[in-house]
Amino acid sequence: MGKDKLMDFDKALELYEPVLGFEVHVELNTESKMFSSAPNPAHPSQHDAEPNTLVAPVDMGLPGALPVVNEQAVRYSISLGLALGCSIAPSSRFARKNYFYPDLGKNYQISQYDEPIAFEGQVEVELDDGTLVQIPIERAHMEEDAGKLTHVGGATGRIQGAEYSLVDYNRAGVPLVEIVTKPIFGAEANAPKLAAAYVRAIRDIVIGLGISEARMERGNLRCDANVSLRPRGQEKLGTRTETKNVNSMRSVERAVRYEIQRQAAILAAGGAITQETRHWHEDTGTTSPGRPKSDADDYRYFPEPDLLPVAPAPELIEELRAALPEQPAARRRRLKADWGFTDLEFQDVVNGGLIDAVEATIAAGAGAAAARKWWTGEITRIANAQQAEAAELVTPANVAALQALVDAGTLTDKLARQVLEGVIAGEGTPQEVVDARGLAVVSDDGALIAAIDDALAAQPDVLAKIRDGKVQAAGAVIGAVMKAMKGQADAARVRELVLERAGTA
Amino acid sequence: MTDLTQLSAAALADKLAAREVSSVEATQAHLDRIAAVDADIHAFLHVSDHALEVAADIDRRRAAGEELSPVAGVPLAIKDVLVTTDMPSTSGSKILEGYLSPYDATVVARARAAGLVPLGKTNMDEFAMGSSTEHSAYGPTRNPWDLDRIPGGSGGGSAAAVAAFEAPLALGSDTGGSIRQPAHVTGTVGLKPTYGAVSRYGAIALASSLDQVGPVTRTVLDSGLLHDVIGGHDPHDSTSLSHAWPSFAAAAREGATGEVLKGLKVGVIRELPDSGFQPGVSESFRGALAAMEAQGAEIVEISAPHFEYGVAAYYLILPAEASSNLAKFDSVRFGMRLDVPGGTVEDVMARTRDAGFGEEVKRRIILGTYALSAGYYDAYYGSAQKVRTLIQRDFADAFAQVDVIATPSAPTTAFKLGEKIDDPLQMYLNDVTTIPANLAGVPGISIPSGLAAEDGLPVGIQFLAPAYEDARLYRVGAALEALLVDSWGGPLLDRAPVLGANGGVR
Amino acid sequence: MSEITPDLVRHLGVLARIQLSDEEVERLTGQLDVIVDNIAKVSEVATPDVPATSHPIALQNVFRPDVAGGQLTPAQVLQNAPDAADGRFRVTAILGEEQ
Numbered sequence A: 001m002g003k004d005k006l007m008d009f010d011k012a013l014e015l016y017e018p019v020l021g022f023e024v025h026v027e028l029n030t031e032s033k034m035f036s037s038a039p040n041p042a043h044p045s046q047h048d049a050e051p052n053t054l055v056a057p058v059d060m061g062l063p064g065a066l067p068v069v070n071e072q073a074v075r076y077s078i079s080l081g082l083a084l085g086c087s088i089a090p091s092s093r094f095a096r097k098n099y100f101y102p103d104l105g106k107n108y109q110i111s112q113y114d115e116p117i118a119f120e121g122q123v124e125v126e127l128d129d130g131t132l133v134q135i136p137i138e139r140a141h142m143e144e145d146a147g148k149l150t151h152v153g154g155a156t157g158r159i160q161g162a163e164y165s166l167v168d169y170n171r172a173g174v175p176l177v178e179i180v181t182k183p184i185f186g187a188e189a190n191a192p193k194l195a196a197a198y199v200r201a202i203r204d205i206v207i208g209l210g211i212s213e214a215r216m217e218r219g220n221l222r223c224d225a226n227v228s229l230r231p232r233g234q235e236k237l238g239t240r241t242e243t244k245n246v247n248s249m250r251s252v253e254r255a256v257r258y259e260i261q262r263q264a265a266i267l268a269a270g271g272a273i274t275q276e277t278r279h280w281h282e283d284t285g286t287t288s289p290g291r292p293k294s295d296a297d298d299y300r301y302f303p304e305p306d307l308l309p310v311a312p313a314p315e316l317i318e319e320l321r322a323a324l325p326e327q328p329a330a331r332r333r334r335l336k337a338d339w340g341f342t343d344l345e346f347q348d349v350v351n352g353g354l355i356d357a358v359e360a361t362i363a364a365g366a367g368a369a370a371a372r373k374w375w376t377g378e379i380t381r382i383a384n385a386q387q388a389e390a391a392e393l394v395t396p397a398n399v400a401a402l403q404a405l406v407d408a409g410t411l412t413d414k415l416a417r418q419v420l421e422g423v424i425a426g427e428g429t430p431q432e433v434v435d436a437r438g439l440a441v442v443s444d445d446g447a448l449i450a451a452i453d454d455a456l457a458a459q460p461d462v463l464a465k466i467r468d469g470k471v472q473a474a475g476a477v478i479g480a481v482m483k484a485m486k487g488q489a490d491a492a493r494v495r496e497l498v499l500e501r502a503g504t505a
Numbered sequence B: 001m002t003d004l005t006q007l008s009a010a011a012l013a014d015k016l017a018a019r020e021v022s023s024v025e026a027t028q029a030h031l032d033r034i035a036a037v038d039a040d041i042h043a044f045l046h047v048s049d050h051a052l053e054v055a056a057d058i059d060r061r062r063a064a065g066e067e068l069s070p071v072a073g074v075p076l077a078i079k080d081v082l083v084t085t086d087m088p089s090t091s092g093s094k095i096l097e098g099y100l101s102p103y104d105a106t107v108v109a110r111a112r113a114a115g116l117v118p119l120g121k122t123n124m125d126e127f128a129m130g131s132s133t134e135h136s137a138y139g140p141t142r143n144p145w146d147l148d149r150i151p152g153g154s155g156g157g158s159a160a161a162v163a164a165f166e167a168p169l170a171l172g173s174d175t176g177g178s179i180r181q182p183a184h185v186t187g188t189v190g191l192k193p194t195y196g197a198v199s200r201y202g203a204i205a206l207a208s209s210l211d212q213v214g215p216v217t218r219t220v221l222d223s224g225l226l227h228d229v230i231g232g233h234d235p236h237d238s239t240s241l242s243h244a245w246p247s248f249a250a251a252a253r254e255g256a257t258g259e260v261l262k263g264l265k266v267g268v269i270r271e272l273p274d275s276g277f278q279p280g281v282s283e284s285f286r287g288a289l290a291a292m293e294a295q296g297a298e299i300v301e302i303s304a305p306h307f308e309y310g311v312a313a314y315y316l317i318l319p320a321e322a323s324s325n326l327a328k329f330d331s332v333r334f335g336m337r338l339d340v341p342g343g344t345v346e347d348v349m350a351r352t353r354d355a356g357f358g359e360e361v362k363r364r365i366i367l368g369t370y371a372l373s374a375g376y377y378d379a380y381y382g383s384a385q386k387v388r389t390l391i392q393r394d395f396a397d398a399f400a401q402v403d404v405i406a407t408p409s410a411p412t413t414a415f416k417l418g419e420k421i422d423d424p425l426q427m428y429l430n431d432v433t434t435i436p437a438n439l440a441g442v443p444g445i446s447i448p449s450g451l452a453a454e455d456g457l458p459v460g461i462q463f464l465a466p467a468y469e470d471a472r473l474y475r476v477g478a479a480l481e482a483l484l485v486d487s488w489g490g491p492l493l494d495r496a497p498v499l500g501a502n503g504g505v506r
Numbered sequence C: 001m002s003e004i005t006p007d008l009v010r011h012l013g014v015l016a017r018i019q020l021s022d023e024e025v026e027r028l029t030g031q032l033d034v035i036v037d038n039i040a041k042v043s044e045v046a047t048p049d050v051p052a053t054s055h056p057i058a059l060q061n062v063f064r065p066d067v068a069g070g071q072l073t074p075a076q077v078l079q080n081a082p083d084a085a086d087g088r089f090r091v092t093a094i095l096g097e098e099q
Ligand SMILES: [Mg+2]
Pocket: A023, A178
């Protein structure tokens, strides 16, 4: 591993045109599995399930067991197909893909072959620099996930050198939608970035639809990246490799870049690319060869006799189409303009998964800048400290209410942060926390003046400096007053009053 | 007291309901019969340890005044293709020796709920591949009419069990005739329901688009009684029909009056010539038709030009689906595992499957793998699915003219054990009359039509009806049965030889 | 004569994960040759205008509501396991890789 010769990326692009293709698998977050009623481990309530506790007879291929299609999975698949701009097949059907592997309980995968539920679409992808690219979609089809193998013995936990393997069938039968692109031309030097942006776009779409947790690190979203190169000016496509199951967007980008550099080096040296699957290694940032494509890939597909065609009524398709959320890319463009954020500010919101939270906070009455500041600032900081999701810590309504107290002068920023902590700790609404903790700003000048006079009397040297025109010396007095007021004073007003009492205002 | 094993299920059920006999008595009588004759017949792979307990429970519930189903307390034999929680389910294969299912097949669960008493699991050709039960990994079953002859297959165990009075009722499965052909050679009644009429959930799949579970009995009424228990929609089986089925027992009772024969149009297939059919089979068939005609039925010649392609289509579709259905037997989760020192899991799988599957099973898996493999799919599997369409059209055309189609249930009477075992093609041709119903999904019944003059062995007549018209088969079957039993002066099985010289099993 | 050869039968054995002995390969080659010659006749009538039938009774849209439940207990899952460890099925080392 890692012994591949690589060509400089820019040089590779000079000589060759990269052609990309992606197969993205999305695990649906239905309550039950694709073909059985066993609880779905891709549903958020089942993350911590013990091995082999979410298994129905059909998931482990028990003799006599039969599959029955999950209606919700079909609806989700149609919605996803529509969101990908696809046509929905008036009739689609399941097929068996036959191959032996211990993680496959029946030794065939129920998938869709010649009649997928959705076909011919396109997805708009936005690069970091704002460039829009249309990715052509060939098909999206329904299928089931396989179980999980753990390789034991040997140094790496990898398949090579393992003494034995353990099989857990919890994941077997998890509903999947596999999204297959057509060949993508013209990405050029943006190819690696485009790969990451495409996966991000799919993630945003499925999150927007609410049909998958879309956590790549959990395998909810998995990307196989196909890369081939062809010499400049050549019509015929080059031989492609398929890099499997890359589990973060950054890795997708790196893997595509690596493959371009690796393949370019081979081609330039007069070598040939082997059509094969390759594995991405996060630690070394390299890919290594897997199984070459061969005769053994005769999957003997045939129509699944235990299942019947799926023929969604046109009314159902229209119902689901009408319920589609705004396309994430279009929505982002609209919100960025509405809110007046800079690219950087907006990217913070997007990357934090906070678009919905910010939008709801603004809808509840907060200004856009303030809403962004709360969510990407203090709330995210607390979330990180607590290893929690920012959007789950506090409601947008409470954030808006908190900002309203700031706007009204009831709270300073610093007080507001204390109130936020109270709200997150479950002490109630911002107003309730203010009342309970007595945190409101002291707006009674009389109390402030008394505190200022005490502070000036205690620090006669400071008073002298102020009167000498060294106004910045007032800071020490202001600090003492704020301390005496337990922070519940407006520092600007205190400063005004200090100068006034010192007789310099 | 009368011998309880000689009673029909309907008669026994009446005695149980009237509390003239208890289920424990009835069950014990059948266990005794099994002990007396099954060493000769080998109909059972496993005899239940719980049958008497279950029977006692039914008796208790009846004594307590509980409302029970019409067949509660009647013993039942279960083909080993159906999974059961309290008995091993092997489908006749070594690869599943000792396998215990964590769930009951739907038909078994329904039988239990109706108070039927499972007696045991019956022998069968391995994974239901065969027409003689000689392909069982646990040794053949013998025909009660002649112990040197086959009891038919794949459900030879269930047919032999009812023919030998070891059980009044049995469950079978029919993929290409595995209920009807054994009925034919054992002088019993077997019905393959409309595809989807009875749940396949828990039936170890042979060919998913052909398999159908059904009743194996000695009378048409008994078949209806059992069908009423096991039939109807099952949400665990996607291909299960949500159809409002009438009572098949009621249809059989209605049919027994003979009214149905007046004006009944019975189709006889022009393309099924006498050649290839044993003379005694053809003769018995014509005799049954004449008896029906005498009661007002009209015999109509119909054409089914594509039936001759049925066997070929069947022996492509079945192995193809079977090659996939049997992939699950891989030594990982259940069943046999052969240790291969230093071998990979791939080696373990391949050697286990070589050792665990019998010859016929391997032959069909390889054939099915071939039929589905790249480059051959269109010519073989794809073409076979088209033949299916053509056979369905033949049926549609025929049923536009006639109410039922009649054929001999099989070309010959029971052949000798070992006679065809080395000639798979000859064995396959045995299913020529039964296969079209499976390809088209229509129901079929085989009832005894008499004995062949040349060998004195039983012959069956098959009736086929349009899909969903299972009740029609019960009416027609019961009508002919009543006529023939009357003409014979008693059931055909009365003429079977006496069994029991060699004692029992277990 | 059909195109069944010992090499083809051996290859089919690999696809079907059955370790056929040489003797089995030889016997199957002869038998399959005869059988295939007899069943190949399906193509005589399977003209392009005839649609394929994969289900004897045409149904569609048979679904199950998305309600979770009915999973086996871990003991039931493992009850027939030839070998198990840590609540999972145990198999010897795997040579090939995931699909
Ligand atoms: Mg793929």
